[in-house]
Amino acid sequence: MDHWGCFKPVEKARWAILCYKCLGSGIIDGQLCTECEGRKSIPQDRCPHSTNTRTCERLFRAIALFKEHGILPQEGGTLNQSILLVNGLNIVEVVLSVLDKVKKEKAEAMKQLAAKAPKVGR
Secondary structure: OOOOOOOOOOOOOOEEEEOOOOOOOOEEOOEEOOOOOOOOEEEEOOOHHHHOOHHHHHHHHHHHHHHHHOOOOOOOOHHHOOHHHHHHHHHHHHHHHHHHHHHHHHHHHHHHHHHHOOOOOO
16 A cells, blocks of 8 residues: 555645745735645645656755855756766765764764773872
8 A cells, every 4th residue: 555655646645845836934925825825835645756856866966066065067067077977976975974974973982981981190
């Protein structure tokens, strides 16, 4: 049974997205938003991942590359790079992030061990 909407629409919405027309205010120019009817969000009868397209993935990737590295999707930027390189940058970034997290966790654990260690007189 597909009760989350992964493979087909479900009878009762399981998700909601912020209304893109009123940006979650429910009102436009003093009137109820015609898209969300004042609810501030739009119910979804499909899993959010089911509507993800290659274009969406590229858009999110471009935004992330710009935010993190200032690389624009233009000539000389990511438009001139192979998808393999762009995907590789994402993988390397995730690996570096995980390694940084592990390094910080180890440093914190060492601090805690040092704090528990008996103090030796001078």
